[in-house]
Amino acid sequence: MQDKREQIEAVATAAIKRAGIGNVSFRTLAEAVGVKSASVHYHFPTKSDLAVAVVEAYAQTFQASLDRVDRKFGSGEDKLLAFAKVFEDVLADENLCLCGMMASEVMSLDEATRSALAQFFRDAEGWVAGVLKQHSAELNAELPPADIARILMSGLEGAILLDRVELGRARVRSFRRFIKSLF
Amino acid sequence: MQDKREQIEAVATAAIKRAGIGNVSFRTLAEAVGVKSASVHYHFPTKSDLAVAVVEAYAQTFQASLDRVDRKFGSGEDKLLAFAKVFEDVLADENLCLCGMMASEVMSLDEATRSALAQFFRDAEGWVAGVLKQHSAELNAELPPADIARILMSGLEGAILLDRVELGRARVRSFRRFIKSLF
DNA sequence: GACGACTAACCTATCAGTAGGTAGATTGCG
């Protein structure tokens, strides 16, 4: 049995990906890991502390999976298709990206959480732009890498957002074809 | 002074665009229009009734603005740029598209609201696909209209979602350049 | 025109449930 703190973080992450941090309560988290809500407050004094911790942990996990993609695939096309697959996998569990979900709740988040969120999106877009620059020889596109990176990152976030309404995948798949058309 | 029911609907729409339906209560709506919460329940017996009414009214307004775009602009490029501008204007008020916001809350919505939402997205994508087909002669794109329509609709939803976190417009503007690159 | 029936639009009061958060006691381990 892992650390309670880590358990809480894991359960919170899963719950936020489904329903947002507004629908996650200290009580339900406590019940899920078998403690009382006061104990959750011991590890995360306020909801903001929990939010920041969860976003930072998610950002780290996300970056790790992008690093794996970098090592596993050689071509720019394969790397970006693997990037799209990360989103498709999130959708398969009827989840959203944790940060995409929290972005929709940004008006009820404090500054610390907002800047952690913004950092996540910038880093992800930075990775995509890096791939595009590194493989610019293979590339067949009019737009600069920074634009394509923003289109892919925010586009895939929007795609899983809309696809989840109908439990489909049509939009993520259109983005896969878009990626293929770039090369 | 307009109808109380319409006032409630208008205030609810504005509040949902900012913070989602999960952060809208019958009490705050009531206070905003100067009645008691029980009176809001009179017009909208349950929160689901309110949600459906608001989505359907929003869909109607949205379609009306697309119709105006259709009449006002001649070229496919101008029409799609005007489409993107609709989203940029939403973002200017630090809002999300009402339906994009509610899509993030889909797990706590009932079936009636979900299908109203899905209908909205299908209609909007249908309009974009229609423009693309109608102006296929001007078009310079590899992908079929249905794919481009999904990319633009879900992409712009994602763009305002992410841009709002930093109060910027970088991502919506990348989509504007993407539209220009299609022609 | 007057009168009863009906309805729309609101009200007060209250409910059970849940939210985030706190104080202080208890437990168990190094």
Add this chain to the structure above:
DNA sequence: CGCAATCTACCTACTGATAGGTTAGTCGTC
């Protein structure tokens, strides 16, 4: 012992929802 982790017990605030009542206006009929 001392400290970390967890507990019990509670608070205040707010949620959606309901019951039952009031007011003002409309409508059909004699």
